[in-house]
Amino acid sequence: MKRKWFLTVFFLLLITIVPVASATTPLKVFVNGHPIYGAPPIVRIIEGLPFVSIDAISSELKLNVEYDEEKKTVHISNKGEPQSEVVATLKKAKATLYATKREGNLEKFRLEMDGETRWFPYWRNSDTPAFGPRLFFEDINQEGKEELVIILTTGHGTGITITEAHVLQKTKINGQEFYEEMLIDNPEAIINKNVKTKKVSNDQVEITIGKKKTNAPFYKCLKHETIDFSVYKNKLVVYMSGQLTPSTVGGILITYQFKDNMYQARKIEYLKKRPDFIVESSFH
Template structure:
């Protein structure tokens, strides 16, 4: 269980780490600087009387410590734990590091650039053949290059899952609409003895059952077991495979994102039928 307490930053820094940490109380909000680089915290530091307080778990991440809390003994434990860098951008100016988890993933991820470090949500599989994609491109149209990270969260036979994260050059997170939810709003399907019918926002596609390698199917085609994100120029795209059985896919649904009202919004889905299932 993670500790939810707070700790006096200056005293803890001296006691636990040689890392240079400075807490800047002014201007508001309070900033935490690590080795001269701003560290963006999930919970902002607060000033109580003459002391600056930061969450204990945040402090553990700052100094590379594992912080746990035992509610039965009412004890906070701070143990050594060094994060491992496992991905970097082509120009080596952006790096992702993490802790090796017990389930074959990199957890507790940290994004480090030339100007900031921050915790990022999610995890990535430990297989370096599926290392995160890290790119700089302008997704918001403001002329500034955003940092785009695509994590691989699962893979296997008939399965692939990824998760996009986008940040401005000043470390602000840009929300990305969930692609799976967007696809479900636009996709429906049904099956009969003779054919499969797909409806993508009103556009109908019919596939004869005779063309399926797996033969007649009992359930309508579904989506979601294969979901991946790609970058094409200044556009983020999501693609999911349409599946009729655990091992058979008949086509792809794809959509592009546009930035509007502070959010990368999913656009209209387009369906591409694999050639072997066409007329």
């Protein structure tokens, strides 16, 4: 249960305190030049540092303060600013993803998972519900422990879907385990390095991957209007395709493996049609 919690919460702030003549003289507090009064005194000195009651200054600072008694957390935000909300959940991972809606995007992500809280201020996702974040909890590196995979949609439109993946993997440091985000090799860089294309006729392109050559009527190198990450058959994958007229019917599937402390391409193949990825998570 959430309720306003002002009187007993104290928050360290940069404040102006007028020196006092004696220990019994109340400290005077100014916020943006305006004096703040309170009874009982609103300042406490703890280990030589001044702490001020949020109740006394929240109005002047235009703050909203909420206390979640069940989770033992305090949320402080600016009045009028968009508030974070649940954008995806995955029960089997005990994971809840929060974000703030702003100008058509989700931003300022916060992940609560298995008692841990992580913040990701630079993540972005469309705020269109159909393109909400997707969460997976699978052992994608085949090491016996599940990883949390978060797929974000950074762009979409007619015939266009651009996503990015984030993998949080349990890591042990100094005897303690926590989820650490791992590096993922850029899929466009992988294709530029390993896939060669050559136009062989007005409507045919020769695709070379390693020693294998395939003729296809669609593929246009360096024009990937579909970059779709997912978890497929317990592996992190990304499907990449172009957009022509008519729409493309095939693309490149990259299957990743965990090697040298990052996710790198294990297999690159041309598929005549997009695989049927399983969509997980719930959207709000």
